[in-house]
Amino acid sequence: MTTVLLTALLTAAITVTALALWAHYFLLPTLRRRLRADLEEEARNAADLIAARVEEAVKRGINDGVRNLPTREMIEETSRSLARTSTEMVGERLSKFFSKK
Numbered sequence: 001m002t003t004v005l006l007t008a009l010l011t012a013a014i015t016v017t018a019l020a021l022w023a024h025y026f027l028l029p030t031l032r033r034r035l036r037a038d039l040e041e042e043a044r045n046a047a048d049l050i051a052a053r054v055e056e057a058v059k060r061g062i063n064d065g066v067r068n069l070p071t072r073e074m075i076e077e078t079s080r081s082l083a084r085t086s087t088e089m090v091g092e093r094l095s096k097f098f099s100k101k
Helices: 002-067 072-099
Strands: none
Touching: none
16 A cells, blocks of 8 residues: 555656646747747737827828918918018118118
């Protein structure tokens, strides 16, 4: 009976040791490689998604900024007003210059 019990304990110990060695040298490295590959793939997917969202937000911001720019008519009117004011200032200076003589 003692021999059977010792044999069972020794067999169990050998089995546990073999299982631990297999897990340590085969299972864990395989799981690490797979996990690392999965994480790298998910990181690339997340980076692509973030890049796409940022690109979309930038395009939307640029489009909104361009839409909110003053209209062409307003720019033309401001340019005319500026030219008119400049002409008046030059005219006043010239008239003062020539009237002094």
